[in-house]
Amino acid sequence: MTKTIHITVAENILRANDEIAAENKLLLKNSNVLALNIMASPGAGKTSFILKTIALLSNIYHIGVIEGDTSAATLDADKVTSLGLPAVQINTGGNCHLDANMVQNGLMKLPLADLDIVLVENVGNLVCPAAFKLGTYKNVLIASIPEGDDKPYKYPAMYSAVDVLVINKIDLLPYIPFNMDYYIDGVRMLNPDLISFPVSCTTDAGLPAWMDWLENTLHEYRYN
């Protein structure tokens, strides 16, 4: 009985979330702002990747950031604002993912009319964020070499739910057993057309290809 109620409530919550996500999508489209939902395991390097993207593109595009955290710690938002960019921190109050309503509140606090791109850093979690649409144009998963090559097999919902895969920390490949073929086989099984970018935010390897993709995607979003 409790379980039935729980499932119904969960379905209602997801439906309500999808409606707000659709509002966010419209708001972003009307503002001509491309938004990315950046998901990852804790410590995969979401913040470093966002800071690198900012460093390489903020002279061309205006970028804003929404930082999702389970606590009040503003560490990541502080890193963005110290670069002079607009950032909003969302404290989920212990919740394990961002939802569309939280992101809508974040978007309201950003100067959307002045922005080209909004990067949304979700809570570090390979399970829950996959179920909640935020209204972003693309869902991005940042994986990292130290997590191991079995992650697609163990977190299939997340790997199935994303549009783009960034494989971070490839500079650590010499020090860690990681079978790239096994990993990519797992990815392809779940998400055959997933575009992927092996990168290192330490050596900058692979980042130009990511930049190209982001610029092309912004163009596609605006003019197609």
Place this chain on the structure above:
Amino acid sequence: MTKTIHITVAENILRANDEIAAENKLLLKNSNVLALNIMASPGAGKTSFILKTIALLSNIYHIGVIEGDTSAATLDADKVTSLGLPAVQINTGGNCHLDANMVQNGLMKLPLADLDIVLVENVGNLVCPAAFKLGTYKNVLIASIPEGDDKPYKYPAMYSAVDVLVINKIDLLPYIPFNMDYYIDGVRMLNPDLISFPVSCTTDAGLPAWMDWLENTLHEYRYN
């Protein structure tokens, strides 16, 4: 309104979970079996750590394993059973954590009368598992160096909820910027008496201290 219902249901679920966790605790005590709830971020090395613990102690103690996964993939359980040890795989069906009921089902399938220790590998997640008691004697968090030194600040609920901290992959310290003082300050702030074991499952560094702790804890559990 939906939110009020959701919170009430969540409270009911947690209360029901706690009751089953208490049953598990009693079952384990009556069976004289020490159980550990092993939590971590995806890829922190839970399975490697469990396999190392088995390799070093299974000639002295009888160890069983419960493997929590969000999918049907039995990769980790297979690794344990290939060593000739009893292992039960629990597929959470996409759920982001183990709960006491799942663990009770797992315990029923293990030969408890023949075991000394049960290692429960939770779903890789630094948020949700912290809220769900399983009835284990101790909660163990496995952190890892590549996750970064800011994790206590960003996942305070998990760091507050555990009894033991294993800091894994210390062999990667030369290749990764990780300020151990900053990390430990964050841990102490949340959980001042947390016992911690820096280890490497690649070089075996630090594992003897972990083994001593586990043997002493088994003794304390059985005879105090």
